[in-house]
Amino acid sequence: MPVLRLLLNGSVATLLMAAAALTATAQDSSLGPFPEGHVSASSRKLAPDAGPRQKYAIVIGNQSYSHAPQLPNAWNDALDVADLLAGQGYDVTLLKDASKRDFEGLMQRVLFDVDRETEVLFYYAGHGVQIGSENYLIPTDAQLDQVDDLPFETVSVGSLVSILGARARLQIVILDSCRNNPFAGVKLQDSLGPDVREVETGFASLAAPVNSYVVFSTSPGEVALDGAGDNSPFATAFLQAASLGSIPLTDVFDNVRRKVFVETEGVQVPWDSSTMVEDATIASVSATADTTAPTEDNGTSVARGLTLFAASSAELLPVDATLPTPDISIAAPLAPAVPIGATLAQDLALTPADTVGLAEPPRGGRLVLLDDQGLQSAPVFPLSASDLGRLGFAYVSGPTVSFGQDPVLKVQFKLDLNGAPKVVQVDLTPDPCDLAAADHLDPEGVGLARFANEIAPEAALLACQAAVAREPQNGRFHYQLGRAYAALRRHDEARTEWDTARKLGHSRASYAIGNAIVNEARETGGSALEAAPEEAMAYYREGVELGDPYAFYALGRQMVRFGKTGQDRLRGYDLLMRALEVGHTYAMNELGYFYLDEKSEYYDPARGLRYLNESAARGDIYGYNNLGLVYMNGLGGEKKDARLALDWFTKAADGGHPNAPGNIGTLIATGALGKKPDLGQAVEWFDKGLERGDANAGAYAAYLILTEGAGGLSPADAAYRAGRAAALRDKKSVERARKVLEALPTEAVDEASQRLLQALGADVTPDGAFGDSSKAAYQTLADQHGDTSVETDPVERLIDIARIHWSTTPFRVDLY
Template structure:
């Protein structure tokens, strides 16, 4: 029995929304050079493959639209195609009536499930439209009634093809769409600027990565028929042609085109576009499935080979869950694929001639067969005793699993042994390194994740050093050890681990190295966004080619902010859109910032606020802080609301946002909360911000102490804060801090210098008299830290000592 997974409507959790990306991965190399040692995606795809590759299929049937005409045959078509592909050895994920969030979750799944040894087939039955030169798939909950709706309501086909193409060896994309245009005449924004384009019928031609075969059920700009029978004319022809056996894909679709043309009397002519440089086929074994059986309404029958799949990690039951006692229990470490077959064969006492069926599939993952290279394929039950030995459970990466104490993820499924069901339970224990330092949307991750502000540095260091010692060739552990070092501000060691992870093939490491290069100038320099040097951009480009959404965001942000031409900014926008397609909230915040910039030619407050609200709705601390700024300052025409701003800032500060404490301090000091400003409380919040590297918070606190005596603090207290702020990078805040220092008596400035020297280990008494003892201590500290030029001016001396102090206790630059 073939294994097939179903994702029912609403079952796929995701972090973010999607939008358009018009440029395919194959075009990314035109952006510039790659780092030394880079191997292009095309070269990887063409490298010899010694063993059979994983065959992975995604099948979507969108039928029950909330705001568009129903498509009676879409679900039948998808279900029959899924059955056909499952019977031919594909590992099939089937989505019924996929919403926008379902598509987001799907693209996240692709990151984890697809690699360079995977052949991917994507089939979509549902509404699709063309806007400008780009094509969009329409989720069942799409409601396009505003010009700025597109990124939040539709799915960019260009993004989908680019993301899959970056991960897979080759892809076949089949679009049985364009059945009609549910939004004819409506106009939406689909690019960087304010221009709107009409939603057109049909699909446009598509640029695709190398080794892509894209098939449209009808010619560009034309309408496909839904069909009067059980299936559409295209689906009927495809089911027949693909069932003939392992023949070249070009032969399959030549046959489909002829049949559809004849059956529709020339009304509909399927069309395809290919960048294939390898021969591809659909079927792996000759098979003749029955494509005439009526589709079952719930689509969960094991007899049809349909395995219920839930992407939410909630389906992996916690350790204290009430579960029936299993017949067989297996304990194993959590990994992308956990071998269980040998243990099952032993505990079941399987005879060499026996076979095992599947009575009830697992939730939260799938059963797969592993070959001698660790590559996965879908098992076809019943399994022989020999194939049972190769059985593994593949954990499905979803949203972040709750990170409790020693969590164990439990999975149950039932095997059929000679008509007797046997309940199997697999207890999966995550590696401590994954628990402590796994990253979000990491293509080589295991589905657990922590944002940088959530990492417990010492615990992560200990766990990941042990993991690397145990598995030195595991790139994931080296990457996560780098995250632990970064959280400890040990940046050279972090970079070394990321270099190792990159050499071992860990995709996210390229992005991390690019960020490390950018952050070298920010380790003691504050939060200012800087233009990345070419070396960092090269690593970002490599991450883009590897299909890493964080690299999409990083390179896109640089090009939008610092692009020299309009074309550069458009390219950056496309990359940000691709990041959004897989749920990257940082990209959403960046676009919110971009559209709310009143000095920009692209100022569009409605669009900007929409992005920020969507980010906050997904629990992003940066989205929280951005909305706090909107309500505090009345940005984008929004009415000022101090209480709402405080709520957003507090949520952001509690989550570790570096600027949110200073924003709370500003809100309190302004008196906007409707009562007398508690300046001492404001300074407390500013101090929290300064410790996180917020120069503005330090400068503001110093000013309040100087001018208002806030918190009963002294001029030396003001100098201590102003000196530390002036040693940071934020230019405007540095200017403010220097003005405070210039207004303070020399004794206060010198006392602040002595305090910092004392904090650095010098034996000095902070008394405001910077005598010979203090000068000697300054020289000793400077020499210890490699500083040769000593300052004599009190203000410059304080700032120089503050820079040394920051170098010993730098803030978390990975939070910016």
């Protein structure tokens, strides 16, 4: 399953990042306060000791479009810019003809590769358009022929700028785009409601996070020229101006503006926008390269540290891959950056006069130089013997690595020692804690991931306890230990670990703490969709500011569902849409629900179904369950299809979805599957749902037992299920369960109470006569659990005992 990235647009990001911290109280953003002890993004990004320690560049050339005109110079422009930047000390990632999924993978890589000590330069050559007030880059496979295509076919520039700005210390975004409008006249939805806007030529102006420099190759709303030579006029001017040495950023683009204006005879005028608060340059060394020299056909420019990123090179080699016999083998733990230089220097027996070149770059990662604090910079080959000692391998996260028995991830590259090639192999072994409990899209993760329903709790606990004991200052291990505790329903211990992870700078911990606050009532009361308390919202805001995709989703969902104003809902929608643009399945499910609500003014079935299908296509169990509901109930104009619904529900139930078992029970009980209902089988499925916190499943099972004698079960069996359902928090289901209890004889209700007391360890006999011994057992348990209101009414007493019972077996709220 792909690991995807959730983003925000530039305007919201600007508002979130502009405020400064207040003394002793939480800082306020445009969306509300942050949690106490929060440190603003600006403070993190602009630490006073030094500027960026790593220069990281992303260069994209989109030339060969499937459904739009070709751009003859885009690939040349990207190759030449990438080669120049590699020579200026940037660690360059180069993409050719990027599809929508390639962009999603790129966002994921940014999440892992970029930190607050990084300067990022993003260069894009290709088609781009304006829709409404937002700008969009066009992937090579984009096909815009339906009004709801926008988030699935394009990439929002605002999203891109926001994610870079949230992670990096400073960013330079260069858009050599708007070369024409390939979708003139097409109208698309780009807002919360049904309104559509026409695809316009050019780009609109753009708000950006602090310490950003955004450059457009032409003025807002205008067309940029592709050029008659090997490069566009803008790329030609940029290559020349950026080769002049270490001069201020503003001087570089002043030169570019003048050159482009003169060369195009005033037709094209580059435009820029800055929120820079630090001095910046592009060149870190005086450039000596001839920018007009031909570029290698394969575009790898390996001697200058350029990484060609494509689907075939984004993965590490599998453990059983056929590999050349290495000259040097290095075993290391899988980590964001692994020191390998000392071993290389020793095995190569270098003299001080030796230099080492790079004959072939690694797949699935890149080579970096590490300082004494572990911070990375791009190496410029050939390396001296002393510099080789600082060499490291930085793992580049690709698609989620599948889990096997003791997986070892292998990577090879080839060095050149005085003309002799040397094959180097690095075997990376994941930490057992990462294998057991790593999370998707964790900004400080290592690229491995398990959804909550995939965690084996006991194994994860042991692995992560060992990891924390070994590395107590590693926030990632504390966060993952918290996930293990949550899976074991040990929620207080989970919260403690997440608090520690947050203090150690782990971004995902803020979202986890927010969820822990929301889930406090769910632990013993089951699932219920409610507005998050303000304390949880504050932690979600902090996660948004730190660039965590799960926080974007969580905050957006709350604002769309429970926002008090239209502006709140628009902001929440914007957060969810940025998630959806990069494939975040939770946001897809939320927006699918949103648009399939027939009572809503925003009802749009085609749009809603598109979101759910996209989620299911990415393997999300909630997408599976939602599609099951569509075909069970005929939502969005779809025909009812019980067999298809059963298939979707079964896949969801197998993955741990809390409500899917109850939905299967409903299909069976109603006879929707086209045969006489097996009510006993239906009750079995309802019981599975009730154990996962589905109150509706418990109430339905109780009703079938009461009215139909389902499964040959007794009235006491009905009371046992109804009492447990009535102790949960789903209001409609609680009402149904109470109606069943009111229709049952007192003896059945009391016997159910006695069964629960017995399950709690009381020495009572379930006989339906709630006598002195049963009352004494109830009183004892109530005292033990701090229950001060002992009930005498049989129904209320059963529900109260059921609440105590649920408190001893809390739900897997990490699955809600």
